[in-house]
Amino acid sequence: MNFDLTDDQEMMRDMFARFLDEHSSMARVREAAPSGFDPALWSGLAELGALSIRVPEDAGGLGLGLFDAAILMEEAGRTLASGPLAETLVTARLLAQLGGDAGATLLAQVVSGEVVASLAFHDAAVEPAQWIGGGQVAQAIIARMGDEIVLISVPDTARIAEENLASTPMAEIDLLAHPRVTLASGADALATFAAGVEEWKLLIAAGLAGVGREALKLAAAYACERKQFDQYIGQFQAISHPLADLLCDMDGGKFLVWKAIRDLADGVSEAGATISMAAWWNSDAAGRAVAQALHTFGGYGLTTEYDIFLFNLRAKAWPLVLGDPQAMIAEAGRRLYGGEAAALPDAGAMPVDFDLGEDARAITQEIEAFFAANVTPEMRETFHYSWEGYNPELNRKLAEQNLLYLGLPKDVGGRGLSAYEKTAAMDAFEVQGYNNPAAGVTQMVALIIHRFGTDELKEAILPQIMRGEVICSLGYSEPGSGSDVFAAQCRATQESDGSWRIDGTKMFTSGANLSTYVLMLCRTNMEVAKHKGLTMFIVPLKADGVTIQPVYTFQDERTNITFYDGVRIPDSWRLGEIDGGVRTMSASLELEHGGGFAKYQRAMLHAAETLCRERSHKGKPLIEDAGAQARLARTAANLWVSELIAFRANWASMEKKPNLAYGPMAKMFSSEKFQSDARDLLDLTAPLSLSKRKGAAAEINMFYRHAQGATIYGGTSEVHRSMIAERALGLPRTRA
The missing domain is CATH 1.20.140.10 (Butyryl-CoA Dehydrogenase, subunit A, domain 3)
Known part of the structure; x- marks a missing residue:
């Protein structure tokens, strides 16, 4: 798996970022209005080779992949570059692919920045008048006309400036009213043009990822400096939480673009659907991100003094040249479930890789073989997504095959799988319909015992755990604290003989009715900050003074409320230092690699x-x-x-x-x-x-x-x- 760019791509991104920071500053973006086109910026991009990124080397271009173009577009989105960059990248490639000798001269003029060329998305024979991205400045347009791909020359008098939402250089052009030449015809030519439109969708999606993320960055910075009610507004969850949601959406949108390019490179059947999804997702997510970012600025966001309004308008303007973005999710649906085929662009080199690797495939096969050999239909009938699916016999068999504690380090006795292998293993268990939350919790308890337990405690409990004979629960939450585990009030009081007396209540002690031990966070010091006065213990659930009461949920799941009334345990069952429970608890974090649902x-x-x-x-x-x-x-x-x-x-x-x-x-x-x-x-x-x-x-x-x-x-x-x-x-x- 790899989320890194190559060294060459990092250098390229840095080069474009530095150039655009200087030449597409917000001051320059404002100066480019109302035309929305910056000739000096355009010439500079051409000199850097930006306009020839997707032109094959044998046609005089850089011959780089779609991912390289997406990197450029993300930077262009971040800086609101003034010009039809996505349209030009696609058009230049189409000229190289279909233009032949007739298009060679124009191609050279396009990649040098002397001439701007764009494309029409719809069949001109059906829709003669179309809105063209960059139409105000485009001297040439490539379009489909029936079964032909044509190059249309657009005179200055036909490129009429028109006020529009974001002051982009779009224009409505009557494509049949101007001179044209046929570049190519037939099925192959139509497929090449259609693939160009798909490429545009991805490039615009990448640009929108840059627009949305930069808008969130501006909003976060403002929220760190603007005070209201004597507090920075970023301290208000009503401000910070929507921005956090949208950051996930924008990162996810960028990764959808990456997945589409990866799918294209691998020839995956769902690649066409992924392109449509990426275009739809980023159109929607960027629109919501810039709206929330502007809202963060409050009334100032509505003024032209702050730059955030520029992001708001651009995020909507870029994708809408094609039409309603909701058509893209409908298109994705047809491609996934309706058998609709799509002409797809060539991806070129793609360094980003989402493959979990051979070791992950090996553990998947091992789990499949285990279930085939050891699991009966009667066992499968007991499977459940909750603790209620715990099967003692199966638990022991999994332990025997070292398939129980997959993430637990080898020095503790676990399998020590990598994050990739563990992800594959969890998916393999899900395919079998088997979930084992007990194993996940028990391996965490085993790790803490191994790291912080006394020799006596290790000898008493760890062998039972590793053989799969017992499971453990967590005693963190309490009736009044919930997710705020540091607010625990369940008391542990040390007696004169060094032993501990535990009194209190724990809520949502899932699996306590099935477990032998519970890992408990107890209050041992009331005189210090709440997170400093906690200590961790192992408590036998069958000890005198423990009461387990079921709590049933509408999820067809049982959890428990557990009561501890004068429960006595020796000091040797304490984990870590007295009042050092937070440090002890943090040891379990090494088992977390960013899971999810x-x-x-x-x-x-x-x-x-x-x-x-x-x-x-x-x-x-x-x-x-x-x-x-x-x-x-x-x-x-x-x-x-x-x-x-x-x-x-x-x-x-x-x-x-x-x-x-x-x-x-x-x-x-x-x-x-x-x-x-x-x-x-x-x-x-x-x-x-x-x-x-x-x-x-x-x-x-x-x-x-x-x-x-x-x-x-x-x-x-x-x-x-x-x-x-x-x-x-x-x-x-x-x-x-």
């Missing part, structure tokens, strides 16, 4: 696809309905972005990269999309989805109920949004 999202999508094939709609399977296809495609987009954001977190962990809240982003984004898509797919497949009928209907029903806890367990979305705002956007702390 993608595996559930994938299973839910497959169940919905099955139901849409089974359910009739107007005499046909529902999956043939255009609206259903679009909604399934939207769920697929959310799934892919969830995966990509989680992959980024895994990669950053593996490669020791700076981790700007990548794990919280993965958890928060995927849990929110899991929940919203669960609602939508339940609606889409109703009324069949209301049934718990065995099969896809029961699965959709179950996923809806399961998703309700996704934004709560493991830290609420609000907690993770604060982490993202602080660590990724540099906003001030939103918690006291």
Whole structure:
């Protein structure tokens, strides 16, 4: 897996970034209005080779890949470059591919910046008058006309400036009213032109990723300097949390562009759908990002004194030249579920790679073989996504094959899988329908015991854990503290003989009815800051004074409230220093590599696809309905972005990269999309989805109920949004 650019691409990006920072400053962008075209900027880009990036070397260009062009477009978006860059990149390539000798002279003029050329998106024989990106300054336009690809010469008198939303150089051109020559005709020529339009979608999507992310950066900076009610406004969660949400959306949109290019390079069948998704996603996400960014500035954002309004207008103007972006998600639906084919551009070299690797495939195969050999149909009937799916016999068998504690380091006795292997393994378990939250919690407890436990404690508990004979629960949350574990009030008082007495209540002690031990965070000092007065213990759940009371959820899941009344444990069962519980707890973080809910999202999508094939709609399977296809495609987009954001977190962990809240982003984004898509797919497949009928209907029903806890367990979305705002956007702390 790789999220890094090559050294050459880093140099290229830095070169374009420096140039655009100087020559496409906001002052220059303002000066370019109302035409929206900066001739000096254009000439400078040409001198740097920007306009020839996608022109093959044998035609005099740089011959670089689509990813290189996307890097340029992201920088152009970040700086609101004044000119039809995406249109020109595509047109220059089309001239090289279709222009022949007749187009060679014009191609040289285009890549040198002497002439601006653009393209028309729709068949001129059907729609003669079209809005053209850069039409005010384009002397030549490539268009489809029936079964021909034509080059249209547009005189100065036909390029009429017209006020428009963002002062871009667009214009409406009557394509049949001007001289034209045929460049090529036939199926191959039409496919080449259509592939050029697909390339434009990706380039605009990349540009929008730059626009949206820079707008969020400006908003975050403003929120760190503007005070209201004697506080920086960035401290208000109403300001910081929407920005955190949108940062996930914008990063996800960039990664969708990358996935589309990766899919093209690999010849993946869904590549065409991914292009449509990326164009739709970034049009929508950038529009929301710039609106929220402007809102952060309050009334000042409405004035022309601040630059944020420029981003707001540009984010909407760039993609709308093609038409309604919602058509793109409908197109993605047809391509995924309706068999619609698309002519696709050549990707060229693509260094970014989302492959989990051979070791990940090996562990997947090992798990498949284990289940085939060891799991009976009767066992499968007991599988459940919660702790209630715990099977002691299967737990021991998994331990025997070293398949139980996959993320636990080898020095503790676990498998020590990499983040990539662990991701693949969790997906493989999901394919089998088996979830084992008990193993995840128990391996965390084992790690803490190994790192901080006394020899007596290690000898008493670790062998049982590693043989798969016992499981452990977590005693963090309390009735009055929830995600704020540092507010724990459950008391541990040291007696004169050195032993400890524990009194208090823990809430949501999932698995306590099945576990042998609980890892407990207790208050041991009331005289210091709350996070400094905590100590960690291991408590036997069968000890005198422990009461376990069930708490049932509508998710078909049991959790527990546990009561501790004078429970006695020896000091040897303390973990770490007295009042050092926070440090002890942090040891478990090394097991976290930025997971999420993608595996559930994938299973839910497959169940919905099955139901849409089974359910009739107007005499046909529902999956043939255009609206259903679009909604399934939207769920697929959310799934892919969830995966990509989680992959980024895994990669950053593996490669020791700076981790700007990548794990919280993965958890928060995927849990929110899991929940919203669960609602939508339940609606889409109703009324069949209301049934718990065995099969896809029961699965959709179950996923809806399961998703309700996704934004709560493991830290609420609000907690993770604060982490993202602080660590990724540099906003001030939103918690006291």
